[in-house]
Amino acid sequence: MSEPAESVDLIKLPVSQLTLGMFVSAIDKSDKGQLAITNAGQIKHKDAIVRLAKNGIKFVWVDTERSAEHCGFKKKISNNIPTSKKSQLTREKQQEQAQVILTEAKDLIRKVLAETFEGKAIEVKPFETLADSMIESVFLDEDALKCMSALRSKDAYLLEHSVNVAFLLVTFGKYLKLDREMLREMAVGGILHDIGKIKVDNKVLHKPGKLTPEEFEHMKLHQVYALDIMNETTGLSQISKDICLMHHEKLDGRGYPRGLKGDEIPRHGRMSCIVDIFDALTATRCYKEAMSPAAAFKILLSLTPFHLDRELVYEFIRCIGVYPVGSLVELSDGRIGIVWASKDRDALHPIVKCFYSLKAKRYTEVTMVDLLKSELHIERGVSPSSLDIDPTPFY
Incomplete structure (x- = not known):
């Protein structure tokens, strides 16, 4: 082996x-x-x-x-x-490092949301430092950060969504071979992309059901608020502003806040649209359960070419993988596991950390199954909400 x-x-x-x-x-x-x-x-x-x-x-x-x-x-x-950094970190240490970065990111966003609500201007430097740490972590061990990002709480959606959008933009940008400065500016934009929601009525923001037309119009105002906040922020690059202000635009011009159309939306803006939707679909919210990545990919493809850029959606799927690290899968023997490592492997043969048997309906001995060395195969991707168990302790 x-x-x-x-x-x-x-x-x-x-x-x-x-x-x-x-x-x-x-x-x-x-x-x-x-x-x-x-x-x-x-x-x-x-x-x-x-x-x-x-x-x-x-x-x-x-x-x-x-x-x-x-x-x-x-x-x-x-x-x-x-x-x-020649001394290599074990996966456990890498995940600890990734967890520190994600915690720092959520703490910073929480602090800035509070200050923004009070009318204070945003300081860009702390976000650039955070973006650099995130980029470094992705280049050192992308899988560790993916596993940590998979741990989500519906109560902290706004914080975790902002961090994950930034992380996904860095991962996607690295896959497309964008330079580090571009990755940094995209990451900063991702972290701040929902900053305008701090001024949205909490009853609308956290409503556990479908919004009425009037409520949806109010929700859309978060982009108007974001524009005001961006204008008051000094030192923020245009790319960061684009990520923040374009993630709800559509190629057919029916998006908001500016109704941009086609080539008016640059590639990084189109990337932000894809990443924002994917992360929202795969997160548990107060009004919906999380989708599996495979199910989310189908929706992304259904939104092309009128809403999303079809070529970029295919690139994103290739980047993330059909079974992304951190996602749950069912193997052909009925065991449930976490996709643990996929580097230098084809999409269908990752290493899977198995911990539960659907057939026996019980937790099993934790084992790492290398699908390149096993006769087993992935039967399907599963969402945490479809299982009557908590996978969190096994990450």
């Missing part, structure tokens, strides 16, 4: 070579194409090694970064990232 994609610090060792202090990250079940990770931890007693051998385990994956120094492992060096 090839090395798991989640960390280049993992090495495969026979159980006979294990010593005290080594950190066992996964148990290799090569005959089943699986990695069991329920027994992860540092070996502190020889009895643990004896138990592995008695249970018929021949190989394990050892995390060299988390093993004791006396084990003699040397850190691996990657040539793909700057020297200052």
